[in-house]
Amino acid sequence: MSNSYAQAVLRTTDIAEALRVAGQLLDLADTGELEVDFEARVSTPRELERLSAVMPNADWWSHGADRHGSSKKGDSPSQHLPLFMSRWCMADEDVEAFLVAAGDAPAMVRWDFSGWPEAPEVGLGCGGTRGAYVTLCVNARDLCLQEPATDHTVYVHVKQVEAQRAAWLAARVGLDVIGELHMAPL
Known part of the structure; x- marks a missing residue:
């Protein structure tokens, strides 16, 4: 497992605004090789049904210290709620359907791409794939979907040694960073 460093750049109750800002950030990036990852915390059979439809063959594991069900064991997810679902390498075109299926469940979309652009104003060259993500948590x-909220947060991910790139990226889309840069497990 690797890590990136993430910093929030937008918190809003408007999912359309969050998607617009994520899109603006992706417009800055080298998205020649774009993959999208989905994760959700699933609590009800209805959520499980909706999310399973848009995340076929998703990995899942039970949520809770005393719970041990998982897709790796071949268990039935409906018998192990609540759980986390994860599906990597989805298409960008699947984002809207995923967010509709997630409904009010805590969920995350992470766009993984080739790199960030050069940021000469802060002395940085082009950023490579490590630390090049945009995440939307709904x-x-x-980022771990542990703290439920009624709003949504957009994060930029950067290398720790290039922390100033986060503020530079936020400024490119008319925003400021929110809070501190923190490690984000992937």
């Missing part, structure tokens, strides 16, 4: 205040 109905959650944190």
